[in-house]
Amino acid sequence: MGGPDRVWNHQQSNRRARLERAGEALGTALSGKILPANRIADLLHQVIECGDRVCLEGNNQKQANFLGKALAQLDPARINGLHMLLSVIALPEHLDVFEKGVASRLDFSFSGPQAARLARLVMAGQLNIGAIHTYLELFGRYFVDLTPRVSLIAAEAADRAGNLYTGPNTEDTPAIVEATAFKSGIVIAQVNRIVDTLPRVDVPADWVDFVVQSPAPYYIEPLFTRDPAQISEVQVLMAMMAIKGIYAEYEINRLNHGIGFDTAAIELILPTYAQSLGLRGKIARHWALNPHPALIPAIEAGFVESVHSFGSELGMEDYIRARPDIFFVGPDGSMRSNRAFCQAAGHYACDMFIGSTLQIDLQGNSSTATLGRISGFGGAPNMGADARGRRHDSPAWLKAGRQADEGRNVMPRGRKLVVQMVETFREHMAPAFVETLDAWQVAEQAGMAIPPVMIYGDDVTHILTEEGIANLLLCRTPEEREQAIRGVAGYSPVGMARDRRMVENLRDRKVILRAEDLGIDKRLATRDLLAARNMKDLVRASGGLYDPPKRFRNW
Amino acid sequence: MGGPDRVWNHQQSNRRARLERAGEALGTALSGKILPANRIADLLHQVIECGDRVCLEGNNQKQANFLGKALAQLDPARINGLHMLLSVIALPEHLDVFEKGVASRLDFSFSGPQAARLARLVMAGQLNIGAIHTYLELFGRYFVDLTPRVSLIAAEAADRAGNLYTGPNTEDTPAIVEATAFKSGIVIAQVNRIVDTLPRVDVPADWVDFVVQSPAPYYIEPLFTRDPAQISEVQVLMAMMAIKGIYAEYEINRLNHGIGFDTAAIELILPTYAQSLGLRGKIARHWALNPHPALIPAIEAGFVESVHSFGSELGMEDYIRARPDIFFVGPDGSMRSNRAFCQAAGHYACDMFIGSTLQIDLQGNSSTATLGRISGFGGAPNMGADARGRRHDSPAWLKAGRQADEGRNVMPRGRKLVVQMVETFREHMAPAFVETLDAWQVAEQAGMAIPPVMIYGDDVTHILTEEGIANLLLCRTPEEREQAIRGVAGYSPVGMARDRRMVENLRDRKVILRAEDLGIDKRLATRDLLAARNMKDLVRASGGLYDPPKRFRNW
Known part of the structure; x- marks a missing residue:
């Protein structure tokens, strides 16, 4: 009044x-x-x-x-x-x-x-x-x-x-x-x-x-600690495809990793696989990321130039204090995290977000909302969305934009790379690819105006599974997008229902890339490629500075 | 290394x-x-x-x-x-x-x-x-x-x-x-x-x-001070269309205004025109905005519940101190601005951005970059872009999303309203609507990878001129979009080249709305509608608390 x-x-x-x-x-x-x-x-x-x-x-x-x-x-x-x-x-x-x-x-x-x-x-x-x-x-x-x-x-x-x-x-x-x-x-x-x-x-x-x-x-909570012992060889293979098919292909230097073993595997093969490809100093230099212990070997190997963090991680205090050129620390030597600024950086100053999800539909929409659970999405929507206010360019951003715009009569614009990484089957053999997201039913149950989608299909640029990479930037029709997704959905019902000719055609056009198309020898995809294979290795890699919380001290 | x-x-x-x-x-x-x-x-x-x-x-x-x-x-x-x-x-x-x-x-x-x-x-x-x-x-x-x-x-x-x-x-x-x-x-x-x-x-x-x-x-610099004496009757008409055709239509309660006389006119007719439509408490309640002096009458009339600011404005200090329920102030009584947080709010917590521009092309792309000048865009790209990471809903956001998605087989999603307000001719009779933005030539001259666009056409939802409102959300093809833009481009060459039948058809479908379609009596569009008609009126409306900088003290 x-x-x-x-x-x-x-x-x-x-x-x-x-x-x-x-x-x-x-x-x-x-x-x-x-x-x-x-x-x-x-x-x-x-x-x-x-x-x-x-x-x-x-x-x-x-x-x-x-x-x-x-x-x-x-x-x-x-x-x-x-x-x-x-x-x-x-x-x-x-x-x-x-x-x-x-x-x-x-x-x-x-x-x-x-x-x-x-x-x-x-x-x-x-x-x-x-x-x-x-x-x-x-x-x-x-x-x-x-x-x-x-x-x-x-x-x-x-x-x-x-x-x-x-x-x-x-x-x-x-x-x-x-x-x-x-x-x-x-x-x-x-x-x-x-x-x-x-x-x-x-x-x-x-x-x-x-x-x-x-x-x-x-x-x-030490939420960002992943024991390398739990990383599977399938995850190593997916990590190899990520590095060769996406990081190197787009020259990704500024990025955020989601939480989980899929991205921990990538962090752990930077000093081995990426090094063998001559990629040190060419990819993954600047991070908006919590101090993941799994990043230690890549830091020690000289891949990482800087890390700004949303929060810290238990046990990393001494390591961070001893690596002030990498992390943001105060005059007292301890880190300064700031979720608001790191999210702004993740939105606007990163060329790629890569993370896992639970369910993906045929348009590429993904959600972690499943029946009987209202889980929310944390930072993923902010980082896993095209930052349409962004105006500075980079090779990665320009290339993704060119791929999205090719043959279209539109004002040229870059694109953020948003990669969803998922095995075709998750726990209990539940397929990751579905015709209809559970999110629709969750919305109905909870009275939401629209389904709770974590990352929308039109923001996703790549879907990466053990079967290959689907580059959605190159799809020109909803049908192509659907078949590109089916084409990496493996032996799930969604994958089995693919149109084989169309999928082969998409592969010829490099919309779908298999490991062999990338020149990746699958026999190398073993745990030997991990720069640290267990928690003790991470401690060793840190020169004894990393001090894992008790529950991770399994040696 | x-x-x-x-x-x-x-x-x-x-x-x-x-x-x-x-x-x-x-x-x-x-x-x-x-x-x-x-x-x-x-x-x-x-x-x-x-x-x-x-x-x-x-x-x-x-x-x-x-x-x-x-x-x-x-x-x-x-x-x-x-x-x-x-x-x-x-x-x-x-x-x-x-x-x-x-x-x-x-x-x-x-x-x-x-x-x-x-x-x-x-x-x-x-x-x-x-x-x-x-x-x-x-x-x-x-x-x-x-x-x-x-x-x-x-x-x-x-x-x-x-x-x-x-x-x-x-x-x-x-x-x-x-x-x-x-x-x-x-x-x-x-x-x-x-x-x-x-x-x-x-x-x-x-x-x-x-x-x-x-x-x-x-x-x-007192950059956000606009002398109401300089507001034209055309601007009053455009402001009336904005309020009736957009603010009321979408129930816009959280918003940012660009800088300029177009939006100052809107601020100044809230207590008169919007009040006469019974809109107090129904629109324009929460603002991410500097303390514009032109907002004083709307604050005094009880339209405004809160204002968070990027920065302050010279002369507004005492007024702000006396209105702590509206502004963010510290325990000492003076304001706290914060550009980073206000931009985050403008991006994620506002349903609408409305601002002026210099040039608009036939896809709706707009730019303030003109030949021989490299001007940049400030906050406009961040606020004038669809916030694709946004997940909370509001009536405005849902309605805009429904209009964009209607008849399309896509995951439902809301949309931010991004309104570009422009007279069909700017200074020196330069048309605001052009076939090709100067930004293309600026990019070439300055060696930029892509043209410097302020707001991309696919983020713009409405274009508002003295001839009417083009609702781009309802356009279904590039041709429709082009004709909707031509249809509000007045007597500029772009406007003259319209396809009259298609424009009439768009008007029938309410893609184009003229003042008369909104039930606006153009004869009321006079400066009498401004709650303050000069700087002195603003001071009076503030109860003498607003103290304009010298250069604005013209009485």
């Missing part, structure tokens, strides 16, 4: 009222901004109001789990109807808040570990999903129509003034704090320790209202 | 060497990080090395002009071959560094005021352009393959420890500083004043190496 009587500082005065309530309730328990852990419920009851938008920090790595648990234990008679904003639904307490009636609405990006329970809560009407986002999209909305009223974040340490040190796991913190602190919201940080002097300041104290030292350090 | 002898901390030790050289050369002139202004040349000669990538802060508003001038005065015998990174080439000194031989290579986003001189330097071989970018793309590359070695930035104030206060004009500073400080680069800040206590900390001292108080405050 406008008009002369309008109050224009409601948010500021409401903020002051909350802070006053907190001050009264906590009294001398508060030492400046610092609160004892056993009073967290009192604080949250005072500074949160019913219906608030509350952002709880937690991505696929660092979790503000002490604050998340405290939130789930609030009295729903006092605090309810919260609208939760979460990058990732990862921990039980992220859904407990809904089950207990404290929260009712959710906007998020990814929910891998909790996808089935999330779907059940939606079906039961206990949780209303606003939307699924890609991370940078969710951060963008924090500044437009989903600004948090209260943010609960995690940092490694605070000083007594409330300055925060987030260290290598900075991740989402800067985006969340900025959106909250500069719209009269309230920022509460859990920290592992309170110190006199921080190694460096990552978040200024001005932006933080309360600090609490949690009884245990924040939870963090 | 890899191998056991590889040095992995070259950047850190090189940084230390530079800092030591600076310390020796400056001796006691340095007080901690603080340097007297008259020693800036000595500092730069010590900390910059030949061939460095140097980022000089300066967007379309705030300029690190003291540092830019100092750089241009360096001795090219000592410092040369610099690779300059600049958001905007705005000031003479930005090109002086090339003319004087200090720098030789340039990556940038926009060069409006210096576009002609830039083109001359390129032709003369004194300047080699890496690429033209959109802002967020350039920032993304700072973390991948264009990381600055030295950054020269501007802030409003510093404390004696080197913490910086950027205040309302934070703009690009956080992105530049983070990329530099966390890759062992060197950050030098010019500040307007040095104080004991900052109003708030925007950049922690840890991230800053040197601070110099400039003899005069940094230069800043």
Whole structure:
């Protein structure tokens, strides 16, 4: 409403009222901004109001789990109807808040570990999903129509003034704090320790209202660690095709890898196979990527010039500190990650995204949404989409654009390479290629306006399976695209239903490339090609600097 | 190179060497990080090395002009071959560094005021352009393959420890500083004043190496101020069509406006025309936009719920401070802008971008590049492109997607609305619609791989002229698209060459909408509809809080 009587500082005065309530309730328990852990419920009851938008920090790595648990234990008679904003639904307490009636609405990006329970809560009407986002999209909305009223974040340490040190796991913190602190919201940080002097300041104290030292350090997941022992020879073959058929073919120098064993295999044969092809210094030089342990041999072999990261990875701290020419580190020697900037880089400054998926349909649409699970997509949509605002060129981008445009009367434009890498059968012999994505039924069940697609077919440029590479850039009709996909779908029903003549024709036109078309000797596709064949090899490759988490110490 | 002898901390030790050289050369002139202004040349000669990538802060508003001038005065015998990174080439000194031989290579986003001189330097071989970018793309590359070695930035104030206060004009500073400080680069800040206590900390001292108080405050341009007195009745008519035919039709609530009088006219008839249509609270609620003075009447009328900004605007300080429910402000009451986050929001969290252009071709491609000028595009490509990574829906996005997909057998997907607003003739009776964009010749002259297009035709959804709206979403063939464009191109040669029958058919199908088709009475399209008709009206609407810069004080 406008008009002369309008109050224009409601948010500021409401903020002051909350802070006053907190001050009264906590009294001398508060030492400046610092609160004892056993009073967290009192604080949250005072500074949160019913219906608030509350952002709880937690991505696929660092979790503000002490604050998340405290939130789930609030009295729903006092605090309810919260609208939760979460990058990732990862921990039980992220859904407990809904089950207990404290929260009712959710906007998020990814929910891998909790996808089935999330779907059940939606079906039961206990949780209303606003939307699924890609991370940078969710951060963008924090500044437009989903600004948090209260943010609960995690940092490694605070000083007594409330300055925060987030260290290598900075991740989402800067985006969340900025959106909250500069719209009269309230920022509460859990920290592992309170110190006199921080190694460096990552978040200024001005932006933080309360600090609490949690009884245990924040939870963090070593999500990007892949044990090379689990990489199969099929994956080695696919990695060889990726390097020769895509990386070398397009001169890919700036890239992001998805998570998983398929791309870990690529990382691990850079120093062997790519080296034997003379590709060092010609491909894979700049990365927007978490510090994957599987990248160590390629770094040591001199393939990698720089890595900027969304978050860090447990056990990589000393290795990163000893390789500051490669990673982004602070004056204190520890890494600085930043998911917002790394996603911007992944969108705009990379020539290729390559990652795995669960299901691909005949148009090339892919999704990780399967029946009974609402999983979200994390960063994949942002990086696995053609960046149509991009204007700088590179050989890879221009070549992909030429292939897409050839023979078409259109304004020339480059294209990002978006590669979907998948074995034709996944676990339990479920075919990866399907006539219809499960996403259609998921949409119906969950009342979504359109199916939850991870990467749209018209953004995908290549599909890579053990049977070969389908270059969708060269397809000129929906029929050609369908047959190109069938042509690499192996012995799955979709693959068996191919039009053999059309597929052979596509192969003649190099729309489909088999290993032999690329001059790849399949007999070389053994685990011997992996520069590290187990975790111990990775540690050795790092000169003993990499210190894997316990669960990966299997020697 | 890899191998056991590889040095992995070259950047850190090189940084230390530079800092030591600076310390020796400056001796006691340095007080901690603080340097007297008259020693800036000595500092730069010590900390910059030949061939460095140097980022000089300066967007379309705030300029690190003291540092830019100092750089241009360096001795090219000592410092040369610099690779300059600049958001905007705005000031003479930005090109002086090339003319004087200090720098030789340039990556940038926009060069409006210096576009002609830039083109001359390129032709003369004194300047080699890496690429033209959109802002967020350039920032993304700072973390991948264009990381600055030295950054020269501007802030409003510093404390004696080197913490910086950027205040309302934070703009690009956080992105530049983070990329530099966390890759062992060197950050030098010019500040307007040095104080004991900052109003708030925007950049922690840890991230800053040197601070110099400039003899005069940094230069800043009031770029987003449009005097309502200059808005024409044709622009009022176009604004009415925009509101009724697009904003209301698609329920546009989250948006960005380009710069210019066309969109200022829309802002100024929200409280009159849109109000008369009952649209308050139904359109234009959330903005990713600088604090345009022309938005004041709509804010006062209760149309606007929130505004997040790339940068601030001179004269709006007190008004913003008094409207904290609308703008993003810090605890000190002054605004916090952030170009990187606002561009992310503009890309992912807005349903519409609407802006003006100079030339449009028959495919709908538009460009501001004209012969003899290399101008760049700023934020337009990022916001005026379909955000293909977006996954959350809204009525506007879904409706645009349905229109684009209707009758096509494709996976349903939403679409961003990208509206190009242009009068059929621009200054000097140059037609806005052309058979071939000048961009083709500019590309040839400057040796670009592809023509510099601002917004590609396949991202444009609507073209709006005084003759009507062409809805390109509904076109099904290149011929239809061409005729839809000709059908709103008025008496320009492109418009005269229309196929009259096909255009009438497109009008029947509502692909083309005239004012009368929208039920707009053209007689109402007068300047009386503007909620403010001159600068004084804007001041009055703000309750005297808006304080226009001198050059706009024309009463």
